[in-house]
Amino acid sequence: MTQMLFRPTPIRVTLALAIVLIVGSLWIPDFLQSQASNWIIFGLLGASLVFVWGKAGIFSFGQGAFFGIGGYVYGIASINLVATTNETFSAVVLAVIGAAFAAGLLGYFMFYGKVGDVYVGVVTLASTLVLFTFMSSTASPVYHVGDALLGGYNGMAGVPPLTLGWPGGPSEALTIWQTLAVVIALAALVLCVLYALLSRPFGYIVSALRENEQRTQLLGYDVRLRKLLVFMIGGAVAGLAGALYAAWSMFMSPTVFGLQQAALVVIWVLVGGRASIAGAFCGVVFVEGLSAVLGSGGGNATPIVLGVVLILVVLLLPQGVVPAVQARLKPRTRTRAHAIADDAPEAELSSDTVAETLPPGLPVGRSISGKLSVTGLHKRFGGLRAVNDVSISFAERGVHCLIGPNGAGKSTFFNLLAGRFPPTSGQIMFAGRDMTHAEPHTRARAGMGIKLQIASIFPGLSVHENMWLSAYAKLHSRTEAEARASAITDWLGLGAQRHTLAGELSHGQKQWLEIGMVTATEPSIVLLDEPTAGMTRTETTRTAQLVSALGSHVNVIVVEHDMEFVRQLDVPVTIFHQGSVFASGTLEDLQRDERVLNIYLGRHGAHGA
Numbered sequence: 001m002t003q004m005l006f007r008p009t010p011i012r013v014t015l016a017l018a019i020v021l022i023v024g025s026l027w028i029p030d031f032l033q034s035q036a037s038n039w040i041i042f043g044l045l046g047a048s049l050v051f052v053w054g055k056a057g058i059f060s061f062g063q064g065a066f067f068g069i070g071g072y073v074y075g076i077a078s079i080n081l082v083a084t085t086n087e088t089f090s091a092v093v094l095a096v097i098g099a100a101f102a103a104g105l106l107g108y109f110m111f112y113g114k115v116g117d118v119y120v121g122v123v124t125l126a127s128t129l130v131l132f133t134f135m136s137s138t139a140s141p142v143y144h145v146g147d148a149l150l151g152g153y154n155g156m157a158g159v160p161p162l163t164l165g166w167p168g169g170p171s172e173a174l175t176i177w178q179t180l181a182v183v184i185a186l187a188a189l190v191l192c193v194l195y196a197l198l199s200r201p202f203g204y205i206v207s208a209l210r211e212n213e214q215r216t217q218l219l220g221y222d223v224r225l226r227k228l229l230v231f232m233i234g235g236a237v238a239g240l241a242g243a244l245y246a247a248w249s250m251f252m253s254p255t256v257f258g259l260q261q262a263a264l265v266v267i268w269v270l271v272g273g274r275a276s277i278a279g280a281f282c283g284v285v286f287v288e289g290l291s292a293v294l295g296s297g298g299g300n301a302t303p304i305v306l307g308v309v310l311i312l313v314v315l316l317l318p319q320g321v322v323p324a325v326q327a328r329l330k331p332r333t334r335t336r337a338h339a340i341a342d343d344a345p346e347a348e349l350s351s352d353t354v355a356e357t358l359p360p361g362l363p364v365g366r367s368i369s370g371k372l373s374v375t376g377l378h379k380r381f382g383g384l385r386a387v388n389d390v391s392i393s394f395a396e397r398g399v400h401c402l403i404g405p406n407g408a409g410k411s412t413f414f415n416l417l418a419g420r421f422p423p424t425s426g427q428i429m430f431a432g433r434d435m436t437h438a439e440p441h442t443r444a445r446a447g448m449g450i451k452l453q454i455a456s457i458f459p460g461l462s463v464h465e466n467m468w469l470s471a472y473a474k475l476h477s478r479t480e481a482e483a484r485a486s487a488i489t490d491w492l493g494l495g496a497q498r499h500t501l502a503g504e505l506s507h508g509q510k511q512w513l514e515i516g517m518v519t520a521t522e523p524s525i526v527l528l529d530e531p532t533a534g535m536t537r538t539e540t541t542r543t544a545q546l547v548s549a550l551g552s553h554v555n556v557i558v559v560e561h562d563m564e565f566v567r568q569l570d571v572p573v574t575i576f577h578q579g580s581v582f583a584s585g586t587l588e589d590l591q592r593d594e595r596v597l598n599i600y601l602g603r604h605g606a607h608g609a
């Protein structure tokens with residue numbers, strides 16, 4: 001119990017450090033107190049980028065935009081309101097709301113407009129540079145909001161410092177130490193909120209997003225909404241930093257929107273550690289401290305020396321300073337898998353584990369009818385008819401194989417079912433719903449489980465975390481997801497690899513893991529694209545067992561090249577040829593069909609048969 005109380009969690013360490021810093025700073029000179037406020041404010045800006053980029057994988061190169069917006073909103077609001085309210089903390093709140101709103105607006109267009117990862121960096125940078133140009137051109141007194149002159153490239157002067165008071169009552173500007181204490185307290189509060197968010201399912205899903213956005217979506221999570229939320233939270237934190245900066249410097253200039261500021265934030269984060277929130281603060285202290293030291297003695301060589309040092313740090317410690325130090329102090333870091341997994345006995349991986357039935361209690365296929373039918377489905381790439389007028393219905397239960405020679409259109413058909421391509425025309429109906437244009441996460445939620453050809457897993461998370469995230473997508477309960485994840489991991493024979501990073505599994509194990517992840521979402525239909533590609537014979541046999549077990553509960557559609565695997569499954573087969581359904585039946589019947597032998601199985605050396 002004592003151990004539990006004093007376990008150094010990030011939140012406890014943050015709170016303890018905040019108290020030590022606030023009290024300890026009483027004994028340092030004013031100029032150092034002021035410098036510390038500045039660095040902690042910058043650290044907060046860095047932390048906002050770590051949250052957005054390091055944790056969720058959204059590279060917001062123009063994070064300074066929200067810092068600047070926060071600063072200007074604070075300036076405008078405080079200049080206009082302080083005479084009435086006698087305090088400026090309401091202006092801080094307005095600044096946070098303003099920055100979060102701006103991030104929400106930009107994020108909505110980027111994430112719902114499906115802007116690619118690289119372009120997010122470009123769009124955010126372009127946004128901050130547009131603000132730089134705009135704010136620089138507001139020097140004329142015409143540009144004012146109430147009593148607040150925007151000031152153009154000269155900057156906005158006369159911004160009130162942090163002030164405490166109430167309407168009609170006294171009004172007192174905070175001293176340098178009081179400002180530092182408030183900055184430390186607010187930074188600690190923000191860090192605690194971020195740590196709390198990251199240690200909850202929201203945080204696990206955010207890590208999944210960073211690891212593999214496509215898989216996250218295929219599990220049924222709405223990644224656009226999650227990205228938007230993360231981006232808005234990051235914007236709000238940057239806005240808070242901007243407001244505190246404006247209050248601290250009592251001035252706001254368009255340079256905060258400039259390219260140099262944008263690059264600086266990225267450098268702080270790279271040096272401190274892209275995935276470490278605390279690292280952002282260390283990055284600021286390291287980079288700004290080094291600049292200050294070099295600035296006092298380095299003369300003209302300062303930028304060059306600083307640049308070389310930073311390149312060396314990034315090259316020698318690619319994870320950043322803080323993660324490198326943590327790894328040295330604590331070589332075996334407790335992974336999140338340990339945090340969310342119990343120490344249940346682990347099943348040994350055995351090549352002869354027979355998975356004839358699904359784990360007991362798994363309601364796969366029970367809830368919704370998994371009837372899938374397509375009508376007149378077409379997909380054209382330029383002039384090429386990759387899928388040409390396909391109409392087909394699948395039974396509610398059992399395995400169904402789609403085969404065909406290379407280029408027959410199987411994968412394109414699969415991708416149309418999975419929602420990875422929009423069809424040129426035609427209709428896809430699933431469980432009585434029109435799914436023709438549904439987003440992948442909508443299909444997943446409706447009960448379509450999709451396994452892609454190249455195992456789509458979360459390589460940087462453990463096997464258990466992979467499975468837990470899949471189960472949680474359906475169950476929305478931590479403990480139930482825990483139990484299901486363990487049951488399916490054991491069913492797959494991966495119990496001994498529970499805490500292994502998924503990226504370190506063998507090829508076959510990754511494919512099974514993905515089949516298990518799909519199973520954990522309680523699908524009514526499972527779509528598998530070449531599940532045995534690259535597998536050994538033993539692995540193929542085991543995969544056939546897993547697929548047969550699934551097929552006894554739900555409809556499983558398998559696109560496959562491996563005839564031995566299809567033979568082992570002994571299920572109905574449909575042959576595709578030139579984008580259309582060519583023939584259907586059992587493999588044996590089809591092998592006797594002259595036309596099939598000619599196009600595929602063949603007499604002319606076609607593979608597989």
Ligand SMILES: Nc1ncnc2c1ncn2[C@@H]1O[C@H](COP(=O)(O)OP(=O)(O)OP(=O)(O)O)[C@@H](O)[C@H]1O
Pocket residue numbers: 381384386404405406407408409410411412413561
């Ligand atoms: N994204 C794409 N853009 C353009 N053409 C494509 C695209 N995907 C597939 N095609 C073309 O569509 C046709 C059907 O390809 P598809 O991959 O669906 O066939 P397949 O039966 O799955 O073949 P394989 O077994 O070799 O994977 C091919 O001519 C292919 O070049």
